[in-house]
Amino acid sequence: MSVVAGSGFFQRLRSGLQKTRQSLVGSLEAVFSRKRLDIDTLEKLEEALILADLGTRTVDRVLQEVNARVKHKTIEAGDGLRDGVIDILRDIMTEAMPAAETIGQPQPWVLMMVGVNGVGKTTTLGKLAHHFHQQGGKSLLVAADTFRAAAIEQAAIWGERAGVDVIKGQPGGDAAAVAFDAVQAACARHADRVLIDTAGRLHTKAPLMEELKKMQRVLGRALPDAPHDIWLVLDATTGQNGIAQVRQFHESLGLTGLVLTKLDGTSKGGIVINVAQEFQLPIRYIGVGEGVDDLRPFDVAEFTAALFDKA
Template sequence: MRVLQSLRDGLARTRQAAFGRIAQLLGATEITEALWEDLEAALIQADVGVRVTMELMDRLRERVRREGITRADSLRALLKQELRAILRDPPPLNLGRRPLEVVLVVGVNGSGKTTTVAKLAYQFQRQGRRVLLAAADTFRAAAGEQLEIWAERAGVPCISGQPGADPGAVLFDTLQAARARGYDLVLADTAGRLHTKYNLMQELKKVRNVAAKVIPDAPHEVWLVLDATTGQNALPQAREFHQAVGVTGLILTKLDGTAKGGAVFAITRELGLPVRFVGVGEGLEDLLPFDADAFVEGLFDGTFANGGGIHE
C-alpha cells in the first residue's frame, strides 16, 4: 500500500488541477451537448492532447449512443475504460535471460536522467541483480561525480571516465569490467543532449554501437527519460531519440511536481511506446513501476480496487 499511496500522492496536482474538474462534470447529471463540450475542453486542459481528445470523444459518443446511456455518472466509467485502453499493457521486459545485459538510459538535459539511473540500480539490486553503472555522460561537468554519489547511496559500483573522454570508451571499459567481475546488468547513463543537436545524437548512436560490438545483442533495453513537467512538449524529443537509437520504453520523471500528468496518454498514443516507470519523488524508492490501472484510478480519486495497482 505504501507504493500505491506514493503514486496517488504523485498524481495529486494533475488530479486536483485537471481530472478533478472532469470528475465533477461526470457526476449524477444528464448527458447534454453542453456536457460534451465541457468534457472536451477539460480533457484538452488536462494535457491529454487535441488529437487524443478528439478520438476519445468520438468513441465515447458512439458508446453512449450504442449502449443507451443517459447519465453522466455512467459516462465516467466509460471514460476510465477508454483512457485505460490507450495505455496498453507493455510487453514483458527484455531482461533477465542472459549472462550480461545492457540498458542505455537517454534523455535531454535536466530530465532527471542521472538520478533515475541510480534509482533503477537500487531497484534491480533489490531484485537480486548484480548491477554495475557506466558513467558515460562525459560531456557535462561533474556528471560522473554526481552519478558516483548516487551510486554510493544506492549501494552499487560505478565506472567513470575523465571529463571530456569518449563516452563509448567508458561504456566499453564498463562492459569489460562487468564480464570480468561477474556482473549481470550494466546501466549506462549517457550525456543529456538536446534532441535537435545532430552531432550529439550521432554520438549517442556510436555509444549504442559500442554496446553491440562488445555484446552482440546489446543494448537489450533503451529507456528514454522524459520530464513530466514539460507535458506534450516531450513528444518531439521522444520522436528524435526513438529514430536515433530505437527507444524501447519511457520513464516519466517529476510526476509529483506537475499538473500535466495527462500527457502520458498523448505520448503513449503518438509513439506506441510503453511507460516503464514513473518518478514521484527524490528518494531512491520513488521510482515506481508503471501500472496503467492504478494510474487511471489515481487521476480521478486515488482509490484502487483490491488486487489492482502496483505491488512491491
C-alpha cells in the first residue's frame, strides 16, 4: 500500500495517532536533537521508549541495535539516530507480518473475533463488515454473543449500517450452535465471509475460554478448516495488560492475528510495536475512532509515516 500523505484516510490515521505522536515522538525528538550520541543520550532514549509503553524486550532490542551501530560507527547523533531508531522499529513490526495475504480466503472465509469485555469486538466487526461490503462479495455478521441481549441488538444495528445480513442467536443460547448454523447458512447462501462476534469475557475465567474453544471445534465440524482466522481485539489504552491477554488467548485458541483498537484515545500506541515484538503475530487492523471508517488495515510503512513523518 502506498502512503499518500494528503489522502483522507492517512490524515485520519495521523490525527488518530496524535496522542501517541506527542508522547512517543515528542520525547524521542528531544533525544534526536542532542548533539552527542553519548551514554546520557542513550539513557534518554531508553527513558523515552519505556514511557511510550514499548515494553522492556522491545526497548532492550532497540538499545542493543543502536549500541551495535554506535560501535561500528554506522550511526551518528541527530538525524542519523532518528533514521536508525525508526528503521529498527519498522523492522520489528515488519518481522511480525506474514508474506502472503490470506484475509478473505477461502470461500466462505470464517473469522472468529475474540477478546475481553469492551475492547471493541462488535464495533470492529461492524466496521469490518462495512469495509468488506465496499470491496464487494457477500458477508454475514454473526451475533454469537449470546451472553447479553443488548449485544445481539448492537450487532444488528451494525449489520444494518454496513448493509450486510446478520444471523442472530437467542440471549442465553448456545453460542457455538449459533456459529455452526451461521456457517451452514453461509455455505447455502454462497456467502464469501462469515464474521463471528463472540461474548466479551475475562481471560482469566477458564469456563468462558472453554466456551470459545468449543465454538472453534464446532466450527470445524460445520466446515473443514474453519475458523480460518481467530483474531484477538486489544484495547490499546490497556498498555502492558494487553500483553497478558494476548498470551492467554493465544495459548488457548492459537490466534492468527490481532486488531488494536482505540489508538485515538491513548498516548500508549507504542503497544503496537510491543505486541509485534513479543508474539510475532500479524496486526491485521487498527481502530482509530468509533465511526464506520475508523478502521485501517495495518500497514507498517503507513503507520510509521503517520507517527514519525513531519507533516
